[in-house]
Amino acid sequence: MGSQRAKPDRWDLGRALVAAFGVLGAAQARAQAPTPVQAPVNAGAPASAPTTLAAAQAGGSAATAGGDVTQATSAAPAPAMAPSAPLAQDAGATPAAQTPAAQAPAAQAPAEQTPAEQTPAEGASGTPGAPSAAPQGTPAGAQSTDQPGAQNAAPQPGAPPPSAASALPLPAYRPGYRSVSEATLWCDALEIAAPEFVRRFDLATTRDGRATPALEIAAPGPLPPAERSTLLVIGALDGRSLVGAEAALAVARELAANARELRPDLCVIVAPFANVEALDVCRRDGRSEGRTLRPVDDDRDGALDEDGPDDVDDDGLILEMLVESPHGTWAFAEDPRWVVPAQPGAGRRFLRVREGRDDDGDGLYNEDGPGGVDLDRNFPVGRVGPWLDTSVGALPLSEPVARALAELTRTRRVFATLLLQGAHGGVATPGGIPAIESWSAADRSLYEHLGARFSQLTARELGPPSALRVARGVDAPGAALDWFAVSCGALALELAPWGAGVERAPASPTTPARFELRDPPGDERWRAQAEREWARWLDEQRDGMGYVAWRPVDLRDGRAVWVGGFEPWTVETPPATSVERALAGLPEFVRELCDGAPRLEFASTALTRSAGVVRVRATLRNLGALPTSLRASAASSLVEPLRVELVLGPEQRLLAGPAAVRLDPLAPGELSRELEWLVLAPAPATLALRARGGWCAALEREVRE
Amino acid sequence: MSARLGDWAKRGAGFVACWAAALLFASPPARAQDGRRLTAPADVRVQLDLQHFYLPRDLQVTLSALDTAYPEFLRLESLGRSASGSELWVMTIARKEGLELARRPGVLIVAGLGLEDLAATELALHTIAELVQNHARDESVQALLERAVVYVVPCANPDLRERVLGAIERGEPAVAQAEESVLLDRNFPQRWDPLALERCGPFPLSRPESRALAEFVLGRPNLAVVQRYSASQARSGVDLGWPAADVRVLRRVASEGLLESVETAAAREGSLLSFAYEQAGAFAFAVPALARTSGEGLLPGVDEILPLARNASAASLRLMAALPRLELLAEAPSALDPATWQVELELRNLGRLPSASELAVQRYSAGAPTLEARGAELVGAALLRASDGAALVTSLRGGVATLPQVGGGETLRLRAFLTAAPGAQVTLSVRAPRAGEASVQTRLP
Incomplete structure (x- = not known):
């Protein structure tokens, strides 16, 4: 487990942080909306092509890629712009009628007070006797520093509360996106505001020396934290789900605000930004590959990270690319904005890769990009060998964070582990590989019960929880979820804050995020079907913007390719305006899980x-x-x-x-x-x-x- | 038996210390002379007492004595610490002059990993002694020390040894002390399966000992062989899906050396040998030296240690003799034009093991042999096919040609194309990460 940080002057730091968060909050509100990268022009399909993806898929691959070059669009809502043609018209509702509905709550939500503006009672979210119950207007830091030995004390959660309340308001949680540094500061502020309930520590240090922040939250009581039932909440270990990291912060805020009501035999550990390296990339680019930044020779040519993605069409976006190849598994649909799995005998077949050139001239595209190990494949259960996939790491738990999580479970009585990540919008249960899926069937009824509660509390229409490999559409060997279940014996769930059905309009007939899958995982059909769901979301909620139709690009090396796909800040990481909806109900679900821990x-x-x-x-x-x-x-x-x-x-x-x-x-x-x-x-x-x-x-x- | 063991444990440490001190200041050891090696005395600078079992603290004294007494051959280092803080020692054995140790083919011997090979620590000590004491009178040992490097971890689980021998020394029941909640030889990542295995640990490499060993194995790309002294754990009829070429080699070398290959000895989930072969691609063998002991309980009788150790060391030496050994021969160069030359080469592997296992090649854990030239520029290379002599172009990058792996006892015929001025002295070298190096010199006409 990570070490306790030095606290040179916690109260002065606290005042500085609270003051800083007043500024940061405002700055974030300005900065969180993704910057428009390119104005939308037109999303129309060729007149002869079917206008729905479903129809296109039914027609299979027939058309060639048209020269009808469409556009990259902004991820930010742009009400003044004319609605684009629906990407998936079979959703059955006009975009104009639906678009504002889901955006309204975020847009109309009253601006939250900065922590500095909050009254103590607000800071404590109404919890009587919470640390912020000091007399209003009295500098809390002054009170505390008056006590001998209080300045550098590092109170342990679960220890009896100090005689005088610490009285700094809890930092507010504002839905949006933070960098790792901002999140770390926010965690510091949470600890400073409620030191008797919250302890901030570093879970691990990455190979380049960056700390992974974590919080331990517990109510005072005689049992030391190590002997309590422990809930482990891990945000975005996959390095892709930035909204999962935000969800973990929201959960921590909710638990800290009501920490006095937590059971005294319970402890919660939250690691909000579990994959700090990849998440910073994600916040910068709107998406990430989820891998740590340690260079790895993926193509084993002796060079490190020499062939990564590039913006080949200079549009400011790195999307996907189709490279014609007889080994390709994709083909254009009748609506050439889309690709579908190639049928036998398909004329033109394409490989689907990230946008970029063949920088090392080996005939492969982007096969050795920046980054190393995928933390969510670095766990030992069902893990494939590094000779098959270098992103799993040379050894299981080779990465400091993965190792630290594993070591943490040895010292705690972990009853549940929640991984807040994924873009399926629902609950995934252990089963990254078929063997674990079968193993976890014994607890099916428990998972279904929890899935139903998740569905109710988040107001999502979800089917029963599915195994991880089904939820992701592909096998997930070496997944953390499987290890926590199989080896720790913990109740392990992946809760995806985001998914295609999360922002579903009330009257929409859109299939829920946990849509029925008729094909086995791993098949390209699954991906095509998932893309259809995302297309419906864009049509309904974002006027069809957020997708760039495939268009030809000359790579200037004698090859022509097609570039297109979903823009950043859409599929895996929602736009900032959607974060509030993505997080709705998640803290309540976690709170209910805490209250329901076995006793x-x-x-x-x-x-x-x-x-x-x-x-x-x-x-x-x-x-x-x-x-x-x-x-x-x-x-x-x-x-x-x-x-x-x-x-x-x-x-x-x-x-x-x-x-x-x-x-x-x-x-x-x-x-x-x-x-x-x-x-x-x-x-x-x-x-x-x-x-x-x-x-x-x-x-x-x-x-x- | 417990009282005897305890006495011997105490006697042993003092015995070794005295011998080491005496021999350090004695006259130089008798050096073997030409033609009389078989009758030359051993270079004994430390007398090992193999009539008792070494407690970890005594083992440390003995290893230090050996390290001090044979500075030209031995280097004692710590891999890390055990769970209770004992050092995990590794002894590196090689003649330090000559080729850099990391570029020689390596053999790793691991002893004392679990209860099944608790007594193997003494066997490993004997093997260290055999190598350093016989260098002057046994040509094969001398050659081995010059061209290879041997790593010996004599006690990979010092905590278990301390508990068991400590209990025996105190006259307490040792069986209770032998229980381990996590078995080291089930704690390695290869096919680690918590659903199928008991006591395999909460995660692979959860014990510091297994982690240190795994990192040692992966950190040495020159490791060609990993060997244990363990009782037979034979499994038969299990299709592990390994390359047929490797299986043939494993079986042949095992039968010739009276060993058990990883295929039958320890191809089980989470074991060191499985990890060594399946992830690192090193050929892995077990010397079943402890399978047929007459001792009751956890350890053989003390009077069995020496005969067991002799057999075990002999088996280890047979295995070391199978290490790949490259030899490069060149024919006279012929001129293609005034500045371009062609040289026919023969690359032989005189060992019985190939320059790398097929699995290591498939799993990218062993690099390919390379051909380089000094004194001329290598502008091309071809492999001459044995069946019809056709010249197959090999890849060349930055003046370094990549060659295929060379099987045990195989010969590759090569053709090198060089650019150099007439009369130049040219050195052609082949390097293989797990088979060492070979060079040949030739002068252009």
Whole structure:
């Protein structure tokens, strides 16, 4: 686990941060909307072509790429511009009627107060007795520094609260995009505002020395954090889902604001920007490959990162590129704005790659771009060898963050891990590879229950959760989700804040984000179908803007290619104006998961004496809304089996019954079988029962005669 | 037995220290002379006592004594520390003069990884001694030390050894101390499977010992062979999907050397040998020296150690003799024009192992052999096909030609095209990361 940072002068730093966030907030509000890169011109298809992607797909590949060169468009909403032709007209609604609806909440939401403007009560989100309950107008820092030894103290969450409230308002969370540095500052401010509940630490340090911020949030209580049931929230480990990182910040804010209401046997660790290197690229470019920045020789030609993407048509965007090849698996649809999986016998076939030249002259395009390891493929379960894919890393957990997450789970009782990432808009369950998908089927009903709650709280129309490989449309060997489930025995879920159906207009017949897949994962058809869903979203919510139709480009090396595809700030990373909708309901879901963590209680204990022999009876109940552990469990699981031990005094002797009884996992509310022991004990007898294991914090009950 | 072990453990440390001190200041060791090597005495500068088992602290003393006594051959380093903080020692054995060690073919011997080879530490010590003591009287050992490098990790799991031997020394039951929650030889990444394996750890390389070993293996591209002294874990009838050429080599070398190849010895999930072969592409073997001991319990009897060690060292030396060894021969150059020359070459691999395993080639873990020229510019190279003599062009980049791997006992016929002034002295060299180097000199007419 990461080290505690030095805190030279926390209160002065706190005031500076709060002042800075007043400025930063305003600056962010200006900067968060992606800059328009090119004005839209026209999105019309050739008159002879079908105007819907569905129709085009049904027609298969027939048309050649037309010379009807369309445009790159701005990701930002532009109400003054004329609506473009629908990208997917079969959605059945006119863009003009739908466009403003989903954007309205973001646009009309009242501007949030800066932290400096907040009253203490607002800062605490109404939590009575929260750290911001100091008298208004009194400088909180002055109060604290008056106390001897308070300046450099590093309070541990879970420790008794200081006698005087720290009283800095919690920093507000404003939906938008932050850089890693800004997010780190925000986390610092959260800790400073609520030091008795929040501890900021560095989860890991990247190879180039950048810290990965993390927060530990817990209510005061006697149990040390390491012995509490722990929820691990990881933002954007995949390095692509910038909105997942923001979702983790929003979750941290919600939990910190109501930390006093957290159960005292619970601890939450949030690593909001888990992949700092890739996320900074994502914030800069609107998308990323999700890989760390350590150079890797992907094509094994002895040169590092020498053939990456380029803007070959000088339009300011790096999109996708079609290169004609007999080995290609894509072909133009009848509507040449789109490509579809090539059918057998298709005339012109194309390879689909990122936009760029063959910089190293080896006949391949962009096969050795910047970056190294994909953190979400660096975990050991089902991992492929580095000889097949260099992005998995030379060894499992070779990357500092992946290793730190793994080490963290060894020191904590992790009951659930939430990975906030992905662009499927729903809940994905363990199953990056078929074997793990089968393994996790034992807990299907639990996943379905949680999926339904996620759907309700986020107001999304979602089907039942699907395995990771189905949600992503492709196998995901080495995924963190599978490792957390299989090897840690944790309830592991991938929650995707963003997806094609997240901003669905109420009256839209658009298929939900978890649309039905008729083809096995990995097939190009899946991708084409997903693109259709994204096209509908653009049509309904963004006037069809955000997609550049394929157009021919001369690479000046004797080859002509086609360039097009979804613009940045659309598919994997939504525009800043959509972040609020993407995050809606997520903090509430996490909060509900915390409240529902399994909790043990001795439902009954009885002690009856017959002469010198005492008969002890007990039953155990799970008071949580989650089971005490998964049904599926691995041999090397870090989760101990549930067991009850009888703790005897020095003059007591166990006559019958096992000293420790192992129990099956308890479902929510389930009562265990009655446990019974015979003990030789002089009167009056006092002994103890201890329950531990599963995802639960340990419990001890004294039993007296 | 426990009392005997304890006594011997105490005696051993003092014994080694005395010998080391005495021999360090004694007259130079008898050097073998020409023609009389078989009767020449061994170069014994440290006397090992293989009548007891070494506690980790005694082992450290002994290794340091060896390192001090044979500075021209040995280098003792630490790979890292075990979970409880003990050093993980690796002894590098090679004659330090000559070719840089990292460019010689390497053999890694790992002992004492788990309970199954707890006694292998003494066998590894004996192997170190065999190599350094016999360099002057055994030509094969001398040649090996000059052209190869041997790395020996005598005790990869010092914590387990300390617990077990400590318990024996204290007269306590050792079996209870032998339990490990994570078995080192199931903690390597290759086919690590928590659903199928027990005690494989929460994640691969979760133990510092396995991590240090894995990093050592991956950090040495010259490693051609990894070897353990472990009891047989034979599996049969398992199709591992390995290249047929490698399987043939593994079986042949194993049968010739009375070894077990990785295919049968330890091709199981999460093992060191599987990792060494499947990820690093090094040929991996086990010397089943401890499979047939008469000792009861966890260790063989102390009187069995020396005979076991002799057999084990002999098997290790047979394996080392199979290492790839390149030889380059050149015919007289012929002129194509006044400044362009053609030289016919023969590249032989005199070892029984190929210059790299087929799997290493497939998985990019071993580089290809290369041909370079000094004193002339290499402007082209061709491989002459054995069947019909057709010249196949090899790739050339920056004056370096890339060659195919050379199988054990195979000969490649090559043709090099050079540009140089008449009368120039030209040196042609072949380098293979796991097979060392070979050079030949020729003078242009």
